[in-house]
Amino acid sequence: MMPMNNNSRILIISKTTELEAYEMIHGATVEEYLERTNKNILDLERRRDRHNESLEMIRDAFESRGVRPAVFRNQSITKRDLQQDWDFIIPVGGDGTYMDAARYILDDTPLFGIKSNPYSAGGHYNTHFSNAEEHIARLFSGDFSLEQRTRIEGRVKNGYNIVDLALNEIMVGDKNTAGFAKADIHINGEVYRTGSSGVVVATYKGSTGWAYKIPIIEADNERLNPIKEALRTAGLEDEANKIRIVSEDAEFKDGEENIIRYKVRETGHEGSGIGHDYGILKPGEEMTIVSKMFSGGSAIFDGNKETMSRHRVYDLPLSSEIKIRISDKPLYVVQFD
Numbered sequence: 084m085m086p087m088n089n090n091s092r093i094l095i096i097s098k099t100t101e102l103e104a105y106e107m108i109h110g111a112t113v114e115e116y117l118e119r120t121n122k123n124i125l126d127l128e129r130r131r132d133r134h135n136e137s138l139e140m141i142r143d144a145f146e147s148r149g150v151r152p153a154v155f156r157n158q159s160i161t162k163r164d165l166q167q168d169w170d171f172i173i174p175v176g177g178d179g180t181y182m183d184a185a186r187y188i189l190d191d192t193p194l195f196g197i198k199s200n201p202y203s204a205g206g207h208y209n210t211h212f213s214n215a216e217e218h219i220a221r222l223f224s225g226d227f228s229l230e231q232r233t234r235i236e237g238r239v240k241n242g243y244n245i246v247d248l249a250l251n252e253i254m255v256g257d258k259n260t261a262g263f264a265k266a267d268i269h270i271n272g273e274v275y276r277t278g279s280s281g282v283v284v285a286t287y288k289g290s291t292g293w294a295y296k297i298p299i300i301e302a303d304n305e306r307l308n309p310i311k312e313a314l315r316t317a318g319l320e321d322e323a324n325k326i327r328i329v330s331e332d333a334e335f336k337d338g339e340e341n342i343i344r345y346k347v348r349e350t351g352h353e354g355s356g357i358g359h360d361y362g363i364l365k366p367g368e369e370m371t372i373v374s375k376m377f378s379g380g381s382a383i384f385d386g387n388k389e390t391m392s393r394h395r396v397y398d399l400p401l402s403s404e405i406k407i408r409i410s411d412k413p414l415y416v417v418q419f420d
Contacts, residue, residue: 086225089149091170095141096184098176098199099158100134102127107158130202137199137212138175144219157183158393171195171222171417177203182385185234185250185414186395193229195222195417207250207288209418218419230418233286233341236410239382241403247395248410249384251289255372255405256281256348257379258389258396265375268347271368277347282372284345284364284407290335333361343409345370369408374399 087093099107105127109116117124138154145152152173155164157180165172165187174184174196181196188194197215198208210218221227237253239245256264256279266282268275307326314323335344346361364370374380380399387395399405 087150087171087222091150092168093145093150093152094165094167094169094172095138095152095154096157096160096172096174096176096180097138097154098134098174098180098203099156100127100131102131104158130200133200133202134176137197137215140212141173141175141197141215141219144216148219148223160184160187162187165192166190173197175199178207179204181207182250186248186385188414189412191415193415193417221419222417226419228418228420230416232288232414232416233343234410234412234414235284235286235343236408236412237382237384238406239397239399239403240405241398241400245397247384247397248412249284249289250286250414251385252283252285253405253407254281254283254383254386255374255399256381256383257376258381259379262379264380266380267373267375269371269373270362270364275347276375280348282345282347284343284370285335286343287335287340290344341366341409343407345407364407364409366409369406371404371406372399373404374401377401 102124105116105122106113114124116122117127142152142154157174157176160183165184166189169192172184172188172192172194174180174194176199181194184196185194195218196208196210197218198211200212218227232250235249235253237245237247237249239247255266256262262280263278264281265276265278268277268282311323311326314320314326333344333346343364344361345364376399378400380401380403382397382399382405384395384397389396397405
């Protein structure tokens with residue numbers, strides 16, 4: 084990878100702060116809305132100002148080296164914007180801004196993310212506002228490397244043909260997360276008829292949410308029953324009933340950066356045997372999920388919500404489907420040793 088120079092074409096994608104989003108939605112009535120909903124206006128202003136200060140510092144760091152970057156707000160970017168001939172694409176904000184940028188990069192253009200303030204989630208960033216100037220200097224000296232990150236491709240057929248990419252995960256289920264999701268899962272020549280709170284497919288980089296928010300619990304088995312029986316013998320019936328084992332077999336492990344894992348969440352009733360609980364998709368393998376939901380079925384990419392601008396929540400009515408596999412278009416991310 085060539086170092087950055089003063090002929091490099093740079094696109095900065097800036098976060099739309101929470102306060103700016105409220106201003107766009109509510110316009111002249113924004114103050115009334117903030118007061119009515121008990122928003123902490125001083126805190127919102129502080130977060131906005133901190134982000135804008137970081138953005139100005141980053142822009143100055145490039146301009147002082149002879150590069151004048153283009154700056155777009157993440158709410159306004161389109162696929163066409165990101166498919167121009169950029170040398171580097173730089174999301175400045177939190178994880179939402181990072182994934183907004185990543186979804187539209189379909190070539191090998193490097194992504195160099197900068198977390199703009201301490202208030203934003205930033206699990207994908209290795210450059211923060213505090214070390215941004217140092218890392219920008221290293222871009223110009225060539226002191227960096229590129230890491231390939233696996234992405235998930237989802238092809239939705241719901242009356243439209245939609246193709247989207249997820250950096251963290253795709254969740255298929257009922258829009259109402261408390262709803263019961265019925266689906267047929269086709270994988271490796273087998274069909275599994277499932278009823279659950281949804282199916283989640285995640286990448287290695289999305290494994291933090293996988294590990295902490297989607298624990299894979301094993302039902303009664305030969306490892307668990309002797310422990311329960313020993314507690315009951317000791318007179319601890321209540322403690323025995325509380326025991327569950329989180330399956331290590333279903334956790335991401337070192338060296339699994341190039342696979343994706345899937346899980347049928349809270350499958351049916353314990354011991355019912357319906358559905359396929361968890362497994363791995365390797366390069367070249369594909370899973371097809373056919374909706375058996377009369378209403379509310381959806382495929383959600385990277386934790387999006389329907390209330391978001393250009394959201395990534397796609398309807399999956401009865402008999403529609405999504406095909407899921409590892410994308411042949413990885414994301415190339417700037418890294419510093």
